[in-house]
Amino acid sequence: MADAPEPRFLDDRLAYWAQVKPDEEAIAYLGRSFTWAQFDDRVRRLAGALAARGIGRGDVVAFLDKNHPACVETTLAAASLGAATAIINFRLAGDEIDYVINDCGAKLIIVGKELRDSIDKIRDRLTHVEHVIEVTPEGGSDDEYEAMLAAATPRGRGADVVPDDVCVIMYSSGTTGNPKGIRLTQANLVAHTLNAGTFEFDADDKNMVAMPLFHVGGTSYAQFGIHAGIPSIMTREVDGASLAGAILQGATRTFLVPAVLAKVMEMGPDAVKLFSNLRTFVYGASPMPPALLRQALQEFPNTDFVQVYGLTEVCGAVTQLSPEAHRDDSRPERLTSAGQAADRVEVRIVNPDTLEDVPVGEPGELWFRTPQLMEGYHNKPEATAEAITPDGWFRTGDIGRIDDGGFIFVEDRLKDMIISGGENIYSVEVERALTDHPAVMDAAVFGVPDDKWGESVKAVVELSSGQETTPEELIAWCREKLAHYKCPRSVDIMEVLPRNPTGKLLKKDLRKPYWESRDRAI
Numbered sequence: 001m002a003d004a005p006e007p008r009f010l011d012d013r014l015a016y017w018a019q020v021k022p023d024e025e026a027i028a029y030l031g032r033s034f035t036w037a038q039f040d041d042r043v044r045r046l047a048g049a050l051a052a053r054g055i056g057r058g059d060v061v062a063f064l065d066k067n068h069p070a071c072v073e074t075t076l077a078a079a080s081l082g083a084a085t086a087i088i089n090f091r092l093a094g095d096e097i098d099y100v101i102n103d104c105g106a107k108l109i110i111v112g113k114e115l116r117d118s119i120d121k122i123r124d125r126l127t128h129v130e131h132v133i134e135v136t137p138e139g140g141s142d143d144e145y146e147a148m149l150a151a152a153t154p155r156g157r158g159a160d161v162v163p164d165d166v167c168v169i170m171y172s173s174g175t176t177g178n179p180k181g182i183r184l185t186q187a188n189l190v191a192h193t194l195n196a197g198t199f200e201f202d203a204d205d206k207n208m209v210a211m212p213l214f215h216v217g218g219t220s221y222a223q224f225g226i227h228a229g230i231p232s233i234m235t236r237e238v239d240g241a242s243l244a245g246a247i248l249q250g251a252t253r254t255f256l257v258p259a260v261l262a263k264v265m266e267m268g269p270d271a272v273k274l275f276s277n278l279r280t281f282v283y284g285a286s287p288m289p290p291a292l293l294r295q296a297l298q299e300f301p302n303t304d305f306v307q308v309y310g311l312t313e314v315c316g317a318v319t320q321l322s323p324e325a326h327r328d329d330s331r332p333e334r335l336t337s338a339g340q341a342a343d344r345v346e347v348r349i350v351n352p353d354t355l356e357d358v359p360v361g362e363p364g365e366l367w368f369r370t371p372q373l374m375e376g377y378h379n380k381p382e383a384t385a386e387a388i389t390p391d392g393w394f395r396t397g398d399i400g401r402i403d404d405g406g407f408i409f410v411e412d413r414l415k416d417m418i419i420s421g422g423e424n425i426y427s428v429e430v431e432r433a434l435t436d437h438p439a440v441m442d443a444a445v446f447g448v449p450d451d452k453w454g455e456s457v458k459a460v461v462e463l464s465s466g467q468e469t470t471p472e473e474l475i476a477w478c479r480e481k482l483a484h485y486k487c488p489r490s491v492d493i494m495e496v497l498p499r500n501p502t503g504k505l506l507k508k509d510l511r512k513p514y515w516e517s518r519d520r521a522i
Helices: 013-021 035-052 070-078 094-104 113-120 146-152 186-195 218-229 240-248 258-266 267-274 290-299 332-336 381-387 427-435 473-479 505-513
Strands: 025-027 032-035 059-064 084-087 108-112 129-135 166-172 180-185 206-209 231-233 255-256 280-283 304-311 316-322 346-350 364-369 395-404 408-413 419-421 424-425 441-451 456-465 490-494
Touching: 013 035, 013 108, 025 035, 025 070, 032 346, 032 419, 035 146, 035 408, 035 473, 059 070, 059 094, 070 084, 070 166, 070 218, 070 427, 084 094, 084 473, 094 113, 094 166, 108 113, 113 129, 166 186, 166 218, 180 186, 186 218, 206 218, 206 240, 218 231, 218 316, 240 255, 240 258, 240 267, 258 267, 258 290, 290 332, 316 395, 346 395, 395 473, 419 441, 419 456, 424 427, 427 441, 427 456, 427 473, 427 505, 441 505, 473 490
Parallel strands: 025 231, 059 084, 059 108, 084 166, 108 129, 206 231, 206 255, 255 280, 280 304, 456 490
Antiparallel strands: 025 032, 166 180, 304 316, 346 364, 364 395, 395 408, 419 424, 441 456
8 A cells, every 4th residue: 555656636546546456345225236347437437427418527516415425426426537526415405505506606516315305495586406316325227427427428537637637515503694505626625635634544454434425524535535545435414323334344444423432432331342343433524522531541551542623725634633642641731632733734823913822832723734724715815815824824713722742632613613412513604693683683603512512502682672482492493494403402591692892792692601610612
């Protein structure tokens, strides 16, 4: 594996392994498996099928389903044509899906059978879409996607394709309420695979891809197994049965959010014993509760734990807390850090008001510069200019500090954002849904501590004069308008929301009591 050439394009390593070990297993999913030669042939056939349907350089293909190898195949095939895949969060509500598909300008949609109805309901509003292809979890004779591949003529990479072509667009909640499309290039994703690899795979390893592929923790992580040439086991769901099944199939390395680890610990000794077969457990996307981490380190003495911190805008991870640092009893405080900067990642801690670097140990905004950094936000040049400085530094909106050993501690946010179970939720999006309710005059939404999810969504509302409603009614109202994970878990109704003399809502005052006993404010 050490002799494999360094990739420049997203499909380079797949093509290499298809030549070097064509008959060895590449990926397994729901009882099906494909060798490296079969996997490569499927990608090449899909490229041919997409090209025959008018997809070329600069176009966008949308993918909407739960985890499925077809998503990885689409990403690789479209990239080989110079096109991008917009991977859509399958948990979004209908209006949110409508916005994302129209915003990215997708010409073709590949949609899971379970979710086809959500596309059919808004089909007349999808003005750019020319083709809708249905895919089933099991494949088979009635699978439109499989039939399309079988009938296609394989096609290689386009001669005009370059590494700087955008290949993935992922949507995150936006500060103005509408999601923002994050444009990641082939060069970005390849750089992430090279820089953020937190461990060396062994020849007998199998990589479990369980996080949703609409998340960089799914799509970017899936590239590690392909890069290393070891088999990947993909789960359709991130539930206990699916994860246990993958481990029983031989999975030895994985990336999961802390909430999943908490669930494993709750399942009892048998689950803990099974998960102890993992050689490496990479976690991130939300803070790990310290008590849970200490318990996990004790229960899994032979497992290497790696924490990563990052953002979709940098393809995933930009810092790593190594296995050694996790078990370094001489510096226990570093267990609450996000680790040190990854390879080819520069970091600054900047005063957000003066834009000057602060001294070591002092808090400031985390800035990163790396080849992993996105091209920009789709159709949003102003937002891109706000996030990326002219000399290439990405302003994260997270507040942190760095110690004398280069360990980074993430402690608060400038952005009005909540991270629950690894999902980014912008408060303004939830506030807008709440204030659409006829009884609500104003709303404040913020994150509160949650030992399972890291944070949960809390809302405090002020009602219009003479109006009445209940917390339960407001939660149900939000669930009709937003993905369920964005909806408040609890709602308080106040007579008057607190404001400063200029009328600005004092959300920090509402938030403060929930975080006073915590080491950090996220």
